[in-house]
Every structure is written in structure tokens, then in C-alpha cells.
Amino acid sequence: MPIITGRENVLAIYEKAAKKGWVIPCFCSENLTTTEAILTAASDFAKEKGYDGIPVTLAITNRYDRRTQSAYYTHTRRWDIGLELFRSNLEILSRVFPDLDVMIHLDHAQHDADEELLESDLSMYSSVMYDASVLPMEENMEKTRAYVRRKGQELLIEGACDEITDADGEIRCEITDADKCERYMRETGVDIVVANLGTEHRASGHDLHYRCDAARAIKARIGSRICLHGTSSVSNDQIKKLFDDGICKVNIWTALERDSSPALTEWTVKNAAKCGGPALEHKLIEQGYLTECSGTGNKSTLDYYTTTARQEIIFREMKKIVRGYLDLWYC
Known part of the structure; x- marks a missing residue:
């Protein structure tokens, strides 16, 4: 099946998954081996279970300072070449796996460093995470709202309801508050909210702890429109119940490489x-x-x-x- 693009088409995939209580996995990749492993595993699973099609999202970061995956996709270390290779790989491979609803996600697209990419033609992508979390919350919302107005009709947009540095530039790792999250979604118009639920990579090892109570409080305000980043601190029992917590999408990468x-x-x-x-x-x-x-x-x-x-x-x-x-x- 062709790659699913266009906001309405992508939302339809999420609505279909929600009716089944499915959380859509979003696997990041920075090389062809990983890309093929994800698609092959998903296709094998669909065939074994007799599903006509299952949704799977493949993602890549660009000029994200914690991991520039597009640059690692090529030994030229040029992000533009890496993105083109990533998309080309998926366009070709999606024809090999007709039993998958493949979506392409731009993860952690930085409001400043990725401005050139964010303002370009993104019609070949299914969704983007507009990441302005380095800014104070009010400025974050202002930037995100403006971006949704410019691009929100084209593709699904996630927003980072988080403030990762304080006024002194120190790293923060506060659990996302339900009141703040509701206001963020209402005032920015994003489709999905990326909330800090205790699993963010910037938390130290002993602080990593999935907060299902915080997730459910947010769900009560905005519904099942939460994206969770990171699962290393989430038990299998909790992972099974993520949809009940309001999680509709989970981003995974570290586990693929580490494990x-x-x-x-x-x-x-x-x-x-x-x-x-x-x-x-x-x-x-x-x-x-x-x-x-x-x-x-x-x-x-x-x-x-x-x-x-x-x-x-x-x-x-x-x-x-x-x-x-x-x-x-x-x-």
C-alpha cells in the first residue's frame, strides 16, 4: 500500500486504531537495516494474525541535538541526503509490504534549527513533531500555534507540551500537568500532545518511572491524544494498557539499538x-x-x-x- 499521507488520511488511521484499542508504534530508524527490520517484522505479524493491514510509523530526527538520525542515515553526514534516502527506502519498501499502512514521521523537528525543513514541502510525510520545548511555555505555544496555522491542513502535527529548561538554562524534567496540557492543546490546535510522563530520555536512570496517573489525568481532559516517548521504564503490563491511559502513539528507538x-x-x-x-x-x-x-x-x-x-x-x-x-x- 502507498505511504499514508495527508492529515485526514492519517487521522483516519488513528481513528481506526482507536476503535480497536491499538496504540500505534512509531519506530525511529537511522539506517536501512533498521528500516527493513521494522517493516519485515510488522508484515510477518500481519500475515500470521490474518490482518488485512496494520499501521506502523517509521520516524527520523533531523537537526535534533541529542541524535541527528538523518545525518547518520548516510556517511556523507548530510541531513538532506539522509532524509532523501530514508524516504526513498520507504517508498520502495512500502510496495513490497502491501499488508502495512506505513506512515512517515519527522520526530523532534526543532523550531529553529529545522526551520528550513519545517517550512518546505512536507507532503511526503504523514506527521511531524514540532518541538519548541526549549522555549518558555508561552513562547512555545505561540510558535506552535503559528506553525499549526501554516501547516495544519497538510499533515498531522504533534506538539511538545513541555519546557525543558528553566529561566537559568538548567534542565528541567517536570511531569506534564493536565491543566497545562489541556490549555496547550486548545490554544495551539495540535492533533497530538507529546507529554512528559516520566519516561523522557533526559531523566536520570533512577528517575525514570512511567506515570500512568498523570497520563490518565491528561486523558480526562483531551482524550486519547497523547504520544509517549520512551518505554525502557515501562513494564510489559503497563505497556499493554497504554491505550487505556490515553496513549495513542509511542515512539521507540533506543530499545532497538541497545537490545x-x-x-x-x-x-x-x-x-x-x-x-x-x-x-x-x-x-x-x-x-x-x-x-x-x-x-x-x-x-x-x-x-x-x-x-x-x-x-x-x-x-x-x-x-x-x-x-x-x-x-x-x-x-
Whole structure:
């Protein structure tokens, strides 16, 4: 199926999902391997469950200072080239997976650094997160409201109901208040609100804790129109019930990269000689990085030392991770 674009078409997908109690996952990607793993896992799931189509969103950040994923999508490190490659990959692959309703999301588009992109033709995207959270709340709302007026008829717009720095420039991590969230949505006109519910990446590890009470308080004011960023601190039992908390969309990226890496590390260590040759294996044993039991003396081989071999490990692991989320939300 072609990529779903146009605000009304995208809203229709969300309405259909809401009737089923589905939370739409939004997986970020910064390389083709991740992109294909997401789509393949979703397609396999749809076929296995006998679904005609399931919605899946793929996202990418641009000039977001915490992670410029569009630049990482290409070794030119040019965000414009990275975005073009990302979109082209999805346009081609969406034809391979007709059982998916694919949407493309621009995540954390910065009100200032991404101004050129935000004001360009975005008709090939399904949605955008307009991120002015570095500004004081009143200025954030003013900027977001103006952007919705300019672009709100073209695509679905998310807004960041958050203020990440205080007057002294210190990082803040306050849970989003329901009153503030209701006012933010009313005065900006955004379609979905990105609220801080305790899972934001800027929180320290011991502070990460999903606040379902805050989510439900917001839901009581604006309905199921909340986007949650981050799931590492959310238990599976809580993840299953996110729609009941008012969450309609969840952004996921760190888990894909972090939780697939151990498999590649283990595979490389266990196959050190096949990946790097017996000389490297012997050197690592002498240096204490490997033990004597690793001394296989095997020769390096194409099945192990190629980029393709390494990517296949990541591809398989990422598919498992994506499938885990789909099992929780689409059953």
C-alpha cells in the first residue's frame, strides 16, 4: 500500500486504531537495516494474525541535538541526503509490504534549527513533531500555534507540551500537568500532545518511572491524544494498557539499538577467528580479552567477516524486538 499521507488520511488511521484499542508504534530508524527490520517484522505479524493491514510509523530526527538520525542515515553526514534516502527506502519498501499502512514521521523537528525543513514541502510525510520545548511555555505555544496555522491542513502535527529548561538554562524534567496540557492543546490546535510522563530520555536512570496517573489525568481532559516517548521504564503490563491511559502513539528507538547490540557482540566474540582471522584471535587471547577456549584457529570467512553478516545479526534481533511490541499492542 502507498505511504499514508495527508492529515485526514492519517487521522483516519488513528481513528481506526482507536476503535480497536491499538496504540500505534512509531519506530525511529537511522539506517536501512533498521528500516527493513521494522517493516519485515510488522508484515510477518500481519500475515500470521490474518490482518488485512496494520499501521506502523517509521520516524527520523533531523537537526535534533541529542541524535541527528538523518545525518547518520548516510556517511556523507548530510541531513538532506539522509532524509532523501530514508524516504526513498520507504517508498520502495512500502510496495513490497502491501499488508502495512506505513506512515512517515519527522520526530523532534526543532523550531529553529529545522526551520528550513519545517517550512518546505512536507507532503511526503504523514506527521511531524514540532518541538519548541526549549522555549518558555508561552513562547512555545505561540510558535506552535503559528506553525499549526501554516501547516495544519497538510499533515498531522504533534506538539511538545513541555519546557525543558528553566529561566537559568538548567534542565528541567517536570511531569506534564493536565491543566497545562489541556490549555496547550486548545490554544495551539495540535492533533497530538507529546507529554512528559516520566519516561523522557533526559531523566536520570533512577528517575525514570512511567506515570500512568498523570497520563490518565491528561486523558480526562483531551482524550486519547497523547504520544509517549520512551518505554525502557515501562513494564510489559503497563505497556499493554497504554491505550487505556490515553496513549495513542509511542515512539521507540533506543530499545532497538541497545537490545540488539548484545547479540552482535556475543556472535563476534564467539567467532573471533572467523570474523578477524586466527592472528587477531591469538592476539586477543594474549592480551586477555579472550580466553584459551576461544582459540579455534579458524580461518576468516565471507560468512562472518562481511558487513552483510553483521547486519543480518542486527536485522534478526531488531525483528524480535519489534515483534514484541506488536504482540503487546495489536492482539
